[in-house]
Amino acid sequence: MIAPKPNLRNSNIGLVTSLVLTLTAYVFVVEKYLSGWLLTGFIAVLAILQLFVQFRFFLHIGEKISEKAKTKFLMFSILCVSIIVFGSIWIMNNLNYNMMHNPESVQNIIDDELIHH
């Protein structure tokens, strides 16, 4: 009897795409091919793509129908994580905004909100 061979297809795809995505993001940041919000957006997209690759090829999400429950938990987690992270950033930025104790921040608000007086 021949010993069964391990199936490495998923792992190989996962490794190669992860390496390509990581190196692309790194090179773009170091060589400054883009700048500002464009670069931020670009590396964010690369990171999200890589998360997809990791979940699909290493954690095998969405591979079998029997793993449907895992996908549901994952979706719910993504929702919670987004609320925690983006909610915190949103609230804390507004909090800084509302700290009107020094004249400088008051002036910033007046400038930002285009208040004429």
Add this chain to the structure above:
Amino acid sequence: MQHKIHDAQKNSLGFWIYLMSDCMLFATLFAAFAVLRNNTFGDVSLGSLVNGGYVLTQTILLLFSSYTASVAVSNIVTGSLKKVIFWLSATMALGISFLVMEINEFTQLVHEGHGWQANAAMSSFFTLVGTHGLHIAVGLIWAGTLVWLANRRGLAKVENKLKLFSMYWHFLDVVWICIFTVVYLRGLMS
């Protein structure tokens, strides 16, 4: 047999729920970091402390360790204890290298006066990256006990444990990708 497969699936789902709750822990730390990362209290910005090549090496080490863990699990079907232990040991070696590099980075930062007590930005940095490092350390202990157990009691006994370990290890890789992007790459940009 049918019963056993069913149990393994339930274990895997239960462990997945744990991982998702761990996700929440990291989400709060990421949120704290995002809010505090510019609060350096007059010190140099976090970005100027980042050594790009060093962190890239760490990332690649972790990506490869994720791969070797995956290969170890794939090798269960061959029934060869040697192969599984070889790939699991490779995972441990890569994980240890990663952790040594991280500890080295932390010691250097503390020695240069950029420790966790320096300012809010450094506090949130050390908490976020340190928590991930702690998870890696726990994973290494786990992998070590799996190697020991596999040697003592054979492959069949560790099969399911190994699958759970690999899930844990890939999850840490996922968290690291976020740390690499949010902490280090964004740091390098500014």
